[in-house]
Amino acid sequence: MNIGEASRASGVTQKMIRYYESIGLIAPVKRSANSYRVYTENDVHSLAFIRRARALGFSIEQIQKLMALWHDKGRTSAEVKALAQTHVAALDVKIAEMTAMRQTLQHLVACCQGNDRPDCPILDDLAAAPDGKTVQSATA
Amino acid sequence: MNIGEASRASGVTQKMIRYYESIGLIAPVKRSANSYRVYTENDVHSLAFIRRARALGFSIEQIQKLMALWHDKGRTSAEVKALAQTHVAALDVKIAEMTAMRQTLQHLVACCQGNDRPDCPILDDLAAAPDGKTVQSATA
DNA sequence: ATGGGGCTTCCCATGATGGGAGGGTCAATA
DNA sequence: TATTGACCCTCCCATCATGGGAAGCCCCAT
Structure with a gap:
């Protein structure tokens, strides 16, 4: 075809x-x-x-390895499992990062009146003095 | 400086x-x-x-808007809040996607013996017949 | 004057994907 | 048979945010 x-x-x-x-x-x-x-x-x-x-x-690179294992009749399931577990761990890291971002941001959003006035804790936080901790905690 | x-x-x-x-x-x-x-x-x-x-x-594009609002004395906090909420929603989507991936994969990992034998439910799933549902549910 | 560190610009690479141009091919239909 | 529309080809460019590195200028201290 x-x-x-x-x-x-x-x-x-x-x-x-x-x-x-x-x-x-x-x-x-x-x-x-x-x-x-x-x-x-x-x-x-x-x-x-x-x-x-x-x-x-x-990733493509991981898939390359997965396909090699797939075609390798002599593979061990332990090899495949290890690869998958590595990826699960990487997903966990990314999920944790994004969840931290979300939480920090959601907190700021909740603090923001969202009205016609210019006062805004979100901008205040982003413009915070170098000692501000809110955002740093999201990155750390 | x-x-x-x-x-x-x-x-x-x-x-x-x-x-x-x-x-x-x-x-x-x-x-x-x-x-x-x-x-x-x-x-x-x-x-x-x-x-x-x-x-x-x-994103850079969003930051451009945030900085414009930051410098705009006539802004309303509602504008800033809306921008932030859009981003929170985007984060939610990505977190949900990754969590679904993680869950599907973790399930497969749990099913895998991880021993010296080649039998592996992870590869079985990836090589699944077109009607397989496991992975599709992670994408949907 | 020489060496080291700082600054400049410019080009290239990443990862996975899409868009599009410009051109060849095939099959059906008018 | 000639045209049309759908298909295929390769090649280049763009994304998004970032890093790496080369080649070359500048400044200061030794």
Whole structure:
């Protein structure tokens, strides 16, 4: 099948398919006489694998490792699990960062009257003297 | 003061200070005879404002608006609050996305034996038949 | 005058993705 | 058969905020 059909079947855009090929995430597929890329069901399967891994937030680099493990019959599930756990930990860090931001900001929002007057604790905090602690706590 | 001192005083890297100037987030500062940038306490204050806003996850574009409001004596706190609330909502969306990823992945991790055998529910899920629902639920 | 540190500009890279131009190909239809 | 519309190709550029580094000027202290 051509790239359009492979895209529809896998849920990966044509742009992405070509990109994945260019960076070596997937091997270059065969070309027909007109130089069109030709995909097999197997290729579509791999693309869908990538799409699902991306949906879980894995980076391309991690997906490269996941696919290697996937194709490695001699793999151990411990290897896969370790990779996944690393990613869970990274997600935890990011979630914690964003949650801290959200909390700090939400607190400021709650303190803000939101009326026609210019007084605003949000701006006050952002413009705070160097010793202010509110925002720093969100970053630390 | 020169850019190095301004950087130390504001907590914004020299690279970033020049970048902020280049994109118009801050106005170009005066130059000394040797074409060195010269900063005032006021400039440092603005840079620290930007740093704090970035630490709360505001985009450059949003910070541009925040600074305009900051300098606008005729602003209403309602405007600032609205901007902040928009950002809180965006954070909520991202946190929810990542939390969903984390949960799906953590579930798979918990199902994985993590031993010397190759059987792995994590890979099984990623390679799932097109009707599989696990990952889709993390994206939806 | 020499060395080291600070400043300048300019270019490139990141990660994953989208947009678009410019051009070739194919299949169906008028 | 000629045209049209859908498909495909490659190549370049843009995003967003940031870092790295090169090449070169400037200043101060030794």
